[in-house]
Amino acid sequence: xxxxxxxxxxxxxxxxxxxxxxxxxxxxxxxxxxxxxxxxxxxxxxxxxxxxxxxxxxxxxxxxxxxxxxxxxxxxxxxxxxxxxxxxxxxxxxxxxxxxxxxxxxxxxxxxxxxxxxxxxxxxxxxxxxxxxxxxxxxxxxxxxxxxxxxxxxxxxxxxxxxxxxxxxxxxxxxxxxxxxxxxxxxxxxxxxxxxxxxxxxxxxxxxxxxxxxxxxxxxxxxxxxxxxxxxxxxxxxxxxxxxxxxxxxxxxxxxxxxxxxxxxxxxxxxxxxxxxxxxxxxxxxxxxxxxxxxxxxxxxxxxxxxxxxxxxxxxxxxxxxxxxxxxxxxxxxxxxxxxxxxxxxxxxx
Numbered sequence: 001x002x003x004x005x006x007x008x009x010x011x012x013x014x015x016x017x018x019x020x021x022x023x024x025x026x027x028x029x030x031x032x033x034x035x036x037x038x039x040x041x042x043x044x045x046x047x048x049x050x051x052x053x054x055x056x057x058x059x060x061x062x063x064x065x066x067x068x069x070x071x072x073x074x075x076x077x078x079x080x081x082x083x084x085x086x087x088x089x090x091x092x093x094x095x096x097x098x099x100x101x102x103x104x105x106x107x108x109x110x111x112x113x114x115x116x117x118x119x120x121x122x123x124x125x126x127x128x129x130x131x132x133x134x135x136x137x138x139x140x141x142x143x144x145x146x147x148x149x150x151x152x153x154x155x156x157x158x159x160x161x162x163x164x165x166x167x168x169x170x171x172x173x174x175x176x177x178x179x180x181x182x183x184x185x186x187x188x189x190x191x192x193x194x195x196x197x198x199x200x201x202x203x204x205x206x207x208x209x210x211x212x213x214x215x216x217x218x219x220x221x222x223x224x225x226x227x228x229x230x231x232x233x234x235x236x237x238x239x240x241x242x243x244x245x246x247x248x249x250x251x252x253x254x255x256x257x258x259x260x261x262x263x264x265x266x267x268x269x270x271x272x273x274x275x276x277x278x279x280x281x282x283x284x285x286x287x288x289x290x291x292x293x294x295x296x297x298x299x300x301x302x303x304x305x306x307x308x309x310x311x312x313x314x315x316x317x318x319x320x321x322x323x324x325x326x327x328x329x330x331x332x333x334x335x336x337x338x339x340x341x342x343x344x345x346x347x348x349x350x
Contacts, residue, residue, distance in 0.1 A: 008036035008105060008170075009084030013074045015043040017092040018052050020217065025057060027095045033102035036088075037061065041078040044068045070187035071166070079181050088170045093217040095124060103212035104170045107158075115204025116171040116196070118164035119212040120155065128152045131218045134161035134208040135193065139250065139312040139343055140257040141234035143193040144320055148220070161208045162200070162311035166192030168214045175204050179300065183236070183293070185286075189226060190233035197241045200311070203302035220320065222268075228275035231261060235283050239290050240297045246305040246350055253342045260335055264321055306350045314343035 010028065014021060021040070028038060039061045042050045053060050063077050075089055086108055088101065100119065107114050121131040132145035133155040143163065147155045164171075169192070179198040182191045199206060222230070238247065238254075247254075265272035283290070315336050318328035 007084040008086045009082035010036055010038050010088045011078035012040045012092050014040050014049050014092050016045045016047040018047045018049040020093040024092055024094055031101045032098050039078045041074050043074045072182035072186045072191040073184035076181045085173055086170050087173050087176055091167045095215045097213040100212050100214050103209055107207050113205050114207050115175045115199050116164055116206045117209050119168040119214050120210045121167050121214055121216050122152050124215040124217040131216045132165045135163040135165050136313045137162045140253050141238045144317050156210045159208055161206050163193050163196035167216050186233050189229040194237050201301045224271040224275045227272050228278050231276050232279035232282050240294050243305055249346055309347050314339040
């Protein structure tokens with residue numbers, strides 16, 4: 001019923017996503033929540049996505065970027081024209097449950113301390129399995145799917161979490177403006193983690209909403225190009241958001257994580273090692289601009305690193321990155337024992 005709910009802007013970033021949009025848009029239009037606008041940002045697609053939307057859904061706002069800006073800057077282009085009090089970011093390769101949007105927005109309407117919410121995301125191809133139920137943030141900047149491949153009947157507790165999943169989340173527009181949206185330097189991957197860190201450092205609470213269900217056409221894979229972005233962006237998150245004292249205290253864990261990530265690259269071959277080395281080079285070449293952003297980010301912090309650490313995780317789910325069960329159990333026993341001890345120590349002295 002129009003007027004019953006506060007306004008929402010649903011932003012969908014599309015890059016050659018026509019086939020996915022054909023299935024997703026009807027599930028969005030049939031939502032029980034009514035008072036929302038749809039914004040599709042076309043990231044210079046070549047598959048006729050823009051024409052399909054303008055022809056079949058003339059009420060949908062289309063923003064044409066003219067070039068592929070990547071996930072972060074592409075979504076920012078949608079934020080610029082969004083008029084909603086709440087902004088919802090959702091991937092086009094999804095299909096939404098009819099209650100998805102209403103449940104995602106409900107906590108924001110009832111509790112002003114909540115800055116963002118994130119959905120229960122199930123695997124489209126295995127609807128009884130979880131893709132992620134909010135993301136988990138490791139204290140060395142790594143990010144993982146929470147509950148990956150667990151039964152869909154699990155993770156049913158509404159709770160505060162450390163990070164949204166960029167696949168499906170809502171955020172107050174005033175918070176989004178306060179933290180200046182996504183950082184365009186990220187281009188792809190980890191931008192949702194960086195946004196989540198800045199939400200929490202700005203004093204905002206992030207809630208996982210299990211009643212907000214959406215199905216994602218997800219397949220776990222890490223190609224060489226992705227390895228570069230994951231590692232480069234992990235360094236960006238750490239350098240931008242943590243105080244110097246915290247980075248110093250984290251140094252032992254960061255060194256161990258370099259062993260872990262370089263080991264992962266080595267197991268996958270020369271292209272992955274090259275990608276990791278390129279991540280180091282990019283950080284060195286862009287250190288001046290990173291330090292400028294760091295100054296801006298630190299100036300907006302409203303909670304301490306000590307408070308922030310409460311929702312960081314020490315465990316690496318090696319089963320998500322190592323296929324060999326013996327190797328992932330061994331890595332977990334060795335490295336996670338160290339991380340658990342180090343996290344306990346950090347939480348006492350940070």
